[in-house]
Amino acid sequence: MAAVAGGRRQHVFNPPQAGRLSLLVWCVLGIVLVAGTFFALQPTRLTASLGDTDDATRLVEVRELIDGRSWFDNTLPRLGGDQALHSHWSRLIDLPLAGLLTTFDRVMPQAAAELAVRIVWPLTLLLALLYLLGREAEMRGGRLAALLSIALAATCITAIVQFLPGRIDHHNAMILCATIGILRLSRSFDDADAGWSAGVFLGLGTVVGYEALALTIASFVAAMLYGLLPSRSLLGPSRAAVTFAATLAVALAATAAPVSFLTQHCDALSMNLVVLAVVAAVGVCAVQAMELRLSLAAKLAALLVTGAAGLALYGIAEPACFAGPFGQVEPALFPIWLGHVSETQSLFSLGGGVPLLAVAAFAYLLAGVYSGTKLLRGDGSNTVRFDLIMLLIAIPLSCWQIKLLPYATYLAVPLIAVWLARPSGTEDRQPVSRRTAAIVTVAVLLVVGFAAWFALTTTPASTNRVKEALDKVQDCTATAAIEPLATLPAGLAVADVNLGPYLVALTRLNALSAPYHRLGASIMAAHEILHSPPAKAEPLLRQTGASYVITCLGLDSTTPARADAPESLQGLLFANKPPAFLAPVTLAEPTPLKVWRVVQ
Secondary structure (H helix, E strand, O other): EEEEEEEEEEEEOOOOHOOOOOOHHHHHHHHHHHHHHEEEEEOHHHOOOOOOHHHHHHHHHHHHOOOOOOOOOOOOEEEEEOOOEOOOOHHHHHHHHHHHHHHHHHHOOOHHHHHHHHHHHHHHHHHHHHHHHHHHHHHHHHHHHHHHHHHHHHHHHHHHHHHOOOOHHHHHHHHHHHHHHHHHHHOOOOOOOOHHHHHHHHHHHHHHOOOOHHHEEEEEEEEHHHHHOOOOOOOOHHHHHHHHHHHHHHHHHHHOOOHHOOOOOOOOOOOOHHHHHHHHHHHHHHHHHHHOOOOOOHHHHHHHHHHHHHHHHHHOHHHHHHHOOOOOOOOOOOHHHHHHHHHOOOOOHHHHHHHHHHHHHHHHHHHHHHHHHHHHOOOOHHOOOOOOHHHHHHHHHHHHHHHHHHHHHHHHHHHHHHHHHHHHHHHHOOOHHHHHHHHHHHHHHHHHHHHHHHHHHHHHHHHHHHHHHHHHHHHOOOHHHHHHHOOOOEEEEEEEOOOOHHHHHHOOOEEOOOHHHHHHHHHHHHHHOOOOHEEEEHHHHHHHHOOEEEEEEEOOOOOOOOOOOOHHHHHHHHHOOOOEEEEEEOOOOOOOOEEEEEEE
């Protein structure tokens, strides 16, 4: 088989056996493998818990939209007390979830409809990811490369966890958009038309959330610099820059009320980022239009000037945003909670707690780098070179913040798959056939991935300190633990920051705090109440208008050491020694949660 890339014909290996089934069928088989493994290892997971706090909050947000909340109003009035949470999440995820839930709700009870949505949505995104990864790998190395990429992507434990049933938050959508966007940006150096779709994917990922913003910005900067090299062009990257800026502008117009267009945010799409993207796109397009007449120094200077102008406008709109997505967060929130949120920790923290998962992650990343360097010997295409460049950029970023690890892992997949699919005669001749090497490599990666998954889901808590901590949180936030509180009259509850979303999703209670940085004042208020002596805690508690205080022994998310002073309100409640202004509430069903009513 022959494929045309960048004006020259490239030969790809395409065994006839691999093409008998359509690529989509292979992706569906991958979905069946993932879902089957999930339900075999954890058959009660979905009914036992709503997932993590983001999954529970997303469900609450979708319910609010269905119940009549304005499309432009992301306020969640049941979280935050008097200072209700104005979510920074994009409505672009709420829309399909609300559509699915409304559809399922017509043919089944609400609880069953919500369960169906929690299964269908993440698997649908996974299907899209596997198909698009497969297509990218097929364009680079033929059908065998596509099948290998599907197998590798579907079985990588450090990335696939974001696509498992139950994951209805925004991380999986961002991983899908950013990963495919970067891969198409790479291909735009050999096929400039790929730049159009690259910008759309990267733009959609940014609209959904800023978690991958550092990687997205790095990919554009790297693409501009790479396009300045001799015999390269900025045509593909300039098209990506145009559609990226256009996607941001259209999304802002579609999801923000006109009266809030000039309200600037550091953690969500607003006019400041749109202006930066537009100015940068204009600069790149201007340089690209004259790239045959300008010297390298002139092109670099022009890009620097337009980039600086865009950053200046971005900073003028909201100077705090130069500090990053958390630039508008109160500094006092970092030491008590935000500074030790797990997704902001480094990859090395994963290695210290769950070493087998760290081994699986490094296996994929090292295999990706090795495969990329081997491909360069026989394939000097710009696509392969930029793929490798982006993987080398993504690896340190994922070491910096663990939430970027899935992006790096999936960027490695096409490189591994394409190198393994190449016939042995196309590169340095080796006594072992490439087909044998492919089978052995994929088998090793699968064994490591499944071993990590099995260990994570079956190892006794006493042998793993991270799982022990997770089990404690899951016991407190399990549906069976929260549902006994559903009989309580409505009222505001002061509880651990991680209990808030579940209380709101499963009961009639409102929660003073929840694990979101926009609730900084409420989080600090709840922390102050729970960690102060009763004499100080009582007036603070009454000031919030709370009706309940809820505790769960061992759950203390705003104290990094996980140890509370015995004389604090929470310490006394853990010891079952409530002060006079709190009365115990007896619940009909057993639960690890303890509920105390504020005595008026």
